[in-house]
Amino acid sequence: MELDSLREAFDRVVEKRVLSSTKVQEAIDQIVDEVKQVISKMQMMDTDSMDSCDHSPILAELKAKLNEMVPLNQLEGCQKELNVALSKYLKVLEKSFSTDISKAYRNVDFExxxxxxxxxxxxxxxxxxxxxxxxxxxxxxxxxxxxxxxxxxxxxxxxxxxxxxxxxxxxxxxxxxxxxxxxxxxxxxxxxxxxxxxxxxxxxxxxxxxxxxxxxxxxxxxxxxxxxxxxxxxxxxxxxxxxxxxxxxxxxxxxxxxxxxxxxxxxxxxxxx
Incomplete structure (x- = not known):
């Protein structure tokens, strides 16, 4: 039935959205944790040393670790799967419902x-x-x-x-x-x-x-x-x-x-x- 296919397509969109949202949130949490750790290290270095410290090595290490931990193509892949499911759902909608307004018109006589x-x-x-x-x-x-x-x-x-x-x-x-x-x-x-x-x-x-x-x-x-x-x-x-x-x-x-x-x-x- 048309309604069953609509529901299935919609459920797939919801599933992909939840999956994408979960992975993105996990990535954000990991990034926040790593950044907090680096900030703590930098603050400790500034406290232990009287002179200004060079934080470049720590920041470079953080950048490399983030790229390894949460690669950009992984996040893009989740979003791509969601977009594909959403596109299919829109096509099912177009097939199920007519967009021709003239088909909904009835010739009714009004007083x-x-x-x-x-x-x-x-x-x-x-x-x-x-x-x-x-x-x-x-x-x-x-x-x-x-x-x-x-x-x-x-x-x-x-x-x-x-x-x-x-x-x-x-x-x-x-x-x-x-x-x-x-x-x-x-x-x-x-x-x-x-x-x-x-x-x-x-x-x-x-x-x-x-x-x-x-x-x-x-x-x-x-x-x-x-x-x-x-x-x-x-x-x-x-x-x-x-x-x-x-x-x-x-x-x-x-x-x-x-x-x-x-x-x-x-x-x-x-x-x-």
Whole structure:
């Protein structure tokens, strides 16, 4: 079979590479040992003699010994065997796989509206609203607003989150509560957790506790450990920056999570062309 011949050729390359690498490493180790011995001899000669010593005989002896111990043709032979095995492997690859891209081509009919919808969604999802509008007009779309508004809402919510305003995101999460549950998403819990910590940051421990009773109790049965961690923040109310709950990092993570969740929920909208 073709795959068997490919594997055999590849295994030969691996074997030759290991052999070549091993011999080269052995040669390097031997050279290093000999050089270290010569350096020690030269240092001893310099120590024993007050005058400058002639190291030429020792260096000449080292050169001759290295040439005898690790001849260059031996290393070249190992590399040559590896190159031969690699060359044969490449030939087997060429015989096994066609390089003619036309053979992989299939004549598939695409609906123009589907392709246009994918491209327009991409532009709007990236926040390139002017470019998306231009594209919709160029492809003959009649209602880009239907496609654009949800993404404008998403970016508006993200902008609010950057200013630590979580109300728009919480409203969106409440409206999409069932979908988030179906996807086992923790986004709604993260948003309420951040809001809880925000209230606590402003120094209102009682308000934070009341918020937890109102909005976090429903998550306790599934996310007990997370809720317990949040409740521990009450102890750190006057020094929350030292709390194990890292607020800034959580904001960044939650923004990314919201962008993924809200973006995916809008991907099903289609361009009306």
């Amino acid at each position: 123009a509206s589907t392709v246009n919808n994918i491209i327009a969604n991409h532009f709007y999802r990236q926040g390139l609203f002017d470019l998306g509008d231009s594209f919709v007009h160029e492809c003959g779309g009649s209602d880009e607003t239907y496609l654009k508004l949800p993404f404008q809402e998403m970016y508006g919510i993200l902008e609010a989150m950057k200013g630590r305003n979580l109300e728009p995101a919480l409203t969106w999460a409440a409206n999409n509560h069932d979908k988030l549950l179906q996807n086992s998403s923790m986004l709604e819990l993260r948003l309420h957790s951040l809001q809880f910590v925000e209230i606590l940051t402003k120094g209102s421990r009682d308000n934070a506790l009341q918020y937890a009773r109102t909005h976090l109790v429903s998550f306790a049965s599934v996310h007990k450990a997370e809720i317990q961690k949040l409740m521990a923040c009450l102890i750190w109310a006057d020094r929350l920056e030292q709390s194990p709950y890292t607020l800034d990092q959580s904001f960044s993570t939650t923004q990314s999570s919201f962008a993924r969740c809200s973006g995916s929920s809008r991907a099903t909208r289609t361009l009306r062309c």
